Structures are given as C-alpha cells and as structure tokens.
Amino acid sequence: MPVFNDDTLNTLFGTAAAEDDSLDRFKEYFYYNSTYDSINSDLPIRILVGHKGVGKSALLRRSQIGNSEKNQLSVWIRPNDIQELRDNSIDQSFNSIIERWKVGLTRIIALKIISRFQKDTIKLNDYLPEDRAIKHVISFVHDYVKKLVPSLSKVDAAIVDVFEKEKKIYIYIDDIDRGWTASKPDIVAISALLNAMRDLSSEDPRLKFRIGLRSDVYFLVRTSDESTDKIEQNVVWLTWSNHEILCIVAKRILTFFGEERDQREISKLDQSSISRNILSKIMDPVFHGRGHWSDRPIHNVLLSLTRARPRDLIKLLHGAGRRAYKEHREIISSMDFESSFESYSVERLQDIVLEFKTEVPDVEKLLLAMKPTKIEKRTSMSYLFTMDQLSSKINKARNNVNVRFTNGRHVTTRVIIQFLYKIDFITARIEEGGVIKRRYFDQSRFLASEVADFGFNWEIHPAYRWALQPNDVETVIASLDTISSS
Template identity: 50%
Template sequence: MHRFDDETIQEIFGADDAENEKDERLKEYFYKNMSYDSLTSNLPVRILVGHKGVGKSALLKRAFLEDREIGTPCVWLQPDALLNVQSDTRPSDQFVHRISVWKKGILTEILGAFFDKATLAQVSELDMASADSLAEIIVKWLDHSPGKDGKPRSLNIYIDDIDRGWKANPEDITNISALLNAIRDLGGKHPRIRFRIGLRSDVYFLVRTSDESTDKIESNVIWLRWVNDDILRVMAKRIATFFKLQYSEAAIGKMDQGQITTNILKEVIEPRFSGKGKWENRPVHKILLSLTRARPRDLVKLFRLAAKRAYRRGSNIITSPDLNGVFEEYSQERLQDIVNEFKSELPQIERLLLAMKPNKNERRTAVNYAFTTDQLSRKITRIIQQNNFTFTNGKAVSSRSLIQFLYKIDFVTARKELLDGNIDRKYFEQSRFLGHEIVDFGYGWEIHPAYRWALQPENVQTLLDALEI
C-alpha cells in the first residue's frame, strides 16, 4: 500500500528535471520515441529543440547513460564550464573569432574530462594549440582505444542548459549562433567527435531568424514534440513500473486511452471525473489532457499537486475534489512558468498576460477565451494603448507581433472548426507561420486552458464547462 508522501510522489511520477532523477529510475520508466532514435543516430551533430518541460534533458541523459552502458566514450559538459568559455568572448569580437573561441574552449573542456592535468602538461604548448590540433589529440586517443569489436570508436559530447541565463539580447543571440557554428565545423571536419545539444525552442527560433548561417544546421535539428496521447503513455509507464504492473512499453503503446486509465492510472486516480455539467462522469484523462500544454512535465505537475492534496486527507487515491482543489494553483504555476521563461524576450510579459483576462463584456458574450484574429487584434490593441511593451531584440510592437508572440509561447493556440464539427488545434512548433504578422491563414485563437484559472479564479465549474474535448 503506497502513501502519497513527497518521496513516494517523486518515485511514482518522476522528478521535475532529469538532472535530479536517479539514474536507475530514469532508465526504468523512460519512454522512447522517434526523437530519441534521431538523437542517438550515427551523425556528428544533433540539436534537440523544444520548450521547457518537454523532456530534452531526459532524452539527453538517457542517451548519455546508454553510451556508458555500452562503453561508448562520452562527456557531459556542465553549464558552468561552458559559461567560462562564453565569458572569453567580447561584444567587439568578430563572429569568426567567437566561433574559434567556442571550438577551442569546448575541445579543451573535453580533454580536461578525459585526461588528468599531469598528462595534459606533457603536451607541448597546449595553450597555444589550435582547435584542429586539439581535435587531433582526441582522435588519436580514440584510435588507440578501439571498441571490443576492434573498430575505431567515436566520442559523444552532451551539452545541456547552455541557454541558462538567456536574456534574448543581440549579444546572447550571437554567442549561441557562434556555438552552433562551432559544433557544426568540428563535427563536419572530425565526424568521430559528435555533439548532442539541447536548446529551448524560443532560443533556437531567435537565433534561426537572426543569423542566415543557421540554415546550414537546420538538417541537424530534432524538434521534440509530443501529442497528448503519448504524454498519457509516458505517465502510464511511470505508474506501471512503480507498481510493478506487467505491462511493457509495447503493451502500453497498443492500449487506447480508456484502457490506460482503467488498467494503469486507476492505481493512483479515480477513472471517472465526478464534476457537474458537460464533464460529469467523463473519463478523468480527458480532464488531465485538456490542461496539458503538450509537455510531459505539465502532467507530472498536475498529478503531483493532486496527490499531495489526497495525502493531506489520508487517501492514496486522487479524487475529483482533489483535482478541483488544485486547478487554480496549477494554473498560476503554469502562468508563472512562461513569465519566467520569456520575460527576457518581452520584459513586460506579465502585464500582457494578466491583461488577457476576460472583461465583463467578453464574459457576457461568446468572446471569452476563443477569438477570431480580428477580435484578438482589437483586444490586444486596447491593451497596448494602456501599456508600454518592448521586445528585447528591438522588434516593433504591434497587435499582430504580440499575437505571434503569444502563439510562440503557447499562451494561445491556433484553432479552426472543421466541416465535420471537430476542432483542429495547432501549437506554434507544429505550424509556426499561422501567427504570421501579414498573412492570415484562416485560423482563430484560444487561450490555453492551463492558464484560465490564473486569469479567472472565481469559479472552477464555469471554466470546466467552457472546456472543449
């Protein structure tokens, strides 16, 4: 019999970030997808791009652990070491020089990870050596330490959290661009020195649209995207492995959502939501997935909050009142997430998001959380008139540029009602040009349900009734 104390909650649902997860537990519950296959393919440069909370660090760490298991040489470069390299560049440096600094700095860190100081001291004029000379030292070491099959080995370098402290200013954009060019150069000339790097999508997007040379790395980019169906399977595998249920990943993959709920999720949550109105007695996964922003971490957060509430009343099963009791807190945390994540790009982001709260007239009409482009433009124009917004990179502020920004950060999603009555919803990473400032593709917009309680905390049931399946 489990108890929802803090330790057990983390064991069941996983840590917030892969860096703080136990290696064995991560390997036990890790859910492999096509992005993982792309990341671990035999190519010199792999750039994993996605929003915070989509699991970039988990994929990188699992690949790193797999390398260690099979004996592939690998290095995990810590962010502080790379920040030291970045600090060696100056705003006045030519771009080519910055690339050179990155190449030499990364290779020096790699050598430091593999060889002790006494060994490195024997290499003459190491400090004066070029990046190519340093790379040759690594390649020669690989040549003299073949694998068990006698074949020459490659070295995998993992880089995560390089965008820590990101401010979205021209200096940061140039530095990240120089880093990407550096690893492309190294991987191209020395393909046995292979790079696997994680990058936030907003960082990549700003670099991609600011530096024309990044078109040369586009083929190396892996977009880490999730559909809600797979996010539910991620959670199912975590719960199944904790409770030692006899369901393999393949078996979970063959189940439909209802079967996942009744066979696996039932160990921790009631399968049916006992709300009122349109959500009365609906499968609980419908509620959970409606509040998830295509990020596995969102579902982890929601389960964790509800489990803690269940624990306070002495229960080992999450019920509908537990969920109702945490919707507002969950929503506030998700709103704070994107404020923290994107305030470097738009310092006044919190004012913009809070101003998106429905006004009295909108609450009386159909215009509440769903808008046509014209309706959303008019609303944002009114907000602009009462505030002073500035993009850090100097981009002009207009109602359409702010719609594009809100779409990019997943505060709003694109929506279109199809002829059969179903709603087609798209996130920015699925179709980035739907938020174009000039061209209208016929989609409307809706504020994601994850943020609605933070904007309108007065009535849980009213907001649930407004959710569409």
C-alpha cells in the same frame, strides 16, 4: 496502495526534472519515441529543439546512458563549462567569435576526458597547458589514453578499448539557454556555438555533438542569422501527442507497481483503456467534479490542461497527489484534482513569465491584460477569439502595457500574437467537419504570420485560465466545454 507523500510521488511520477531521478528508476520508466532514434543516429550533429518541459534533458541523459552501456566515450558539457566562451563582445567579427568557440570547445572536451580518467590525481594543465590549442581532438585523446592502458580499471579499459576501435567521442551540451536574455550578444553566442560545432564535425565527423535548445531560443537564432540555414537539417524537434503523454504516465504507474509490460503494448491501448485499467490504480478513472467535465474520463480532463509537455502532467499529478495525502486518501480523487487546478494554473503562468521576461520585460502585465472583461465573463467563449477579436483585445492591452522586445524587434499587434503563440499562451484552433483541430507553435509556426491569415481562430490555453480568473471557478469550468483530448 501507496501513501502519497513526497518520496512516493517522486518515485511514482518522477521529479519535475527527470534527470534528477535515480538512475535505476529513470531507466525503468523512460518512454522512447521516434525522437530518441533520431538523436542516436550516427550523424555528427543533432540539435534537439523543444519547449521547456518537453523532456529534452531527459532524452539527452538517456542517450548518454546508452553510450555508457555500449562503453562509448562521451562528455557532458554544462553552462558553467562554457561561460567564458559566451562572454564575447559583439564588436568582434563573427568569424573570430566562431574560432574562439572552436578552440574553447576542443579544450573543454579534452580536459573533461582527461579528468574522466585521471579524476583528482593529476593537474590538468600538466597535460594541456592553458595556451595550447587542439586541432585534432580524436588524435589528442587517442595519444593520451594509450599511455593509461596499463593502469586503467576494468570499466575504463572497456571504454578505451571501444574508443580504440571506433575513434568516436559523443559530446552533450545541455541547458545552454540558462540565463538566456534574448539579447543580441546571446543570439550571437548561440549562433557562433552552432557554427563552431558544424565546423568541428565537418573537419572530423567522429565528433558527435548533441545539444538541447528551447524552441524560442532556436527560433530567434534561426531568424537572426542566415548562416543557420546550414544547420537546419540537423534539427530534431521533440514534440509529443496527447496519447504519448498519457502513455508516459501509464508506464510510470505500471513500473512503480513492478509490472513489466512492453512499451509498444502500452502505446496500442486506447485512452479510455489506459484510464480504466492503469490510471485507476491510483486515481479516479472518471472525473466527478462540476460543470462540463462532470463524468468525463479522467484522461480528457488531464490532457486538456497540459500544453503538449509531459512535465505539465507530472506537475498536475504531484499537486493532486499532495492534496490526497493531506486528506488521507488512498487514491487521488476528483476533488483532489479540482482543488489543485488553481495553483497549477498560477504556477504555469509564472513559468512563462520567468521564462520570457528577458525577451519581453513586461510579459506579466501583457498576459494579465488578457483576462476576460466583465462582458466576456458572461459567455462561455471568453477565451476564444477570431483573429480580429484577438487583435482588438491586444490593442486594448497595449494602451496600458508597454510591450517591447529586448532585441529591438519592431512591435506590432501581429508580432505580439506571434509571441503569444510561440510561448504557448494561445493555441491555434479550427473546426472541420465537427472536429476541433489544435496547433501549437512547434507544429505550425507560420499560423501567426505577420502577413498571412490561415483562417484559424485562437484560444487562451486552459492551463492559464484559473490564474486569469481565480474568483470565478464556475465560469472557468464552463469555458472548457469545447476542450478535447485530440
């Protein structure tokens, strides 16, 4: 049995950011879904959209590894590479900003390819002076690499050979929303980048752009710039079902123990089988804790606390694993999970505060104002609201919290509900035929419309409830009796 120290936990479950894991381990446990196929289509632009923690960077990393395995030429553009391009004044015309992005992107692509082959042995400006613009990147790179053929290593020669045949360059742009403030200049910069990508790929579809964007960033850009309707067909939403998230962990556990099993075989297993036969290798397959969760299969408990984000489950497993290590246990027990719930909840609340405080400066005060009142604590429905009840609670919160949006958006109760839904603090819920159906913003963004009511109720996601009610664990557990894994 593994000893659950930090090294083992990172190898077993992966790190919080999968792109930080070793290449071999990352390739071994990576879980493929339909989004991976969409990103790797031959279309010039793929815009990968999803919440923080859903695996955008991991998917882009695996896609670029796939390029390398096929000896295809690719470049990875990071935020610091394009920082100067983002520092545009909004006083410039939008078309001028787009042109600046186009010139800047082509230079960055060319310089990265030059440094890819020349490494540190050449001054980049000898090949591409600062005042030189590039109109045809593919032709520039082709002319450049032809001169290198006699001196290339076997690996580099193979890449050049494939490029000579395909004339394609794959461009990956990730973490573009780092430092995002939801301000007008930020929105303009991202919008200009997307338009520049569209122009460049229209001029030469052999340039293959793949970019990752947080869903809230895309939502603000999409609703602020009418020209983005032209790129909407290039958007690929990265979402996961609860079953897929469970399969992600199952594959990591199996590969950790050296078991080779086809991913399709794992995905066909029902969740109870995954708990009994795979999760049980390292944890209690049944939760023996208190309240309504007692004697429930462990997957019901774990999936109830995730926000449809694989990283949530990885964080929860890391926390419980550290507790098991501290207690010298050979498997992660129900007590380890139960004792880690509060810290997990606090960390998730802190996540969204840090993620969205630039968009709503007083977001922390707003979220904490949603904690149950003394009267609400007496019921198990203290986190469940009708639209009218939720509106009433928010109106009371606004008496003590100055809610404002950095981009100047007009504040109404419905706008705040839409914001809470967008950040996954609340989820939509409806009961049909005795079955509870839940919807996240990524799935049904218009459920919190300012002008329509679709009949859904709302609930504060279980991931945040310990943070809102830290001194009343029993009541928090009682409020979870209606949570299902569907």
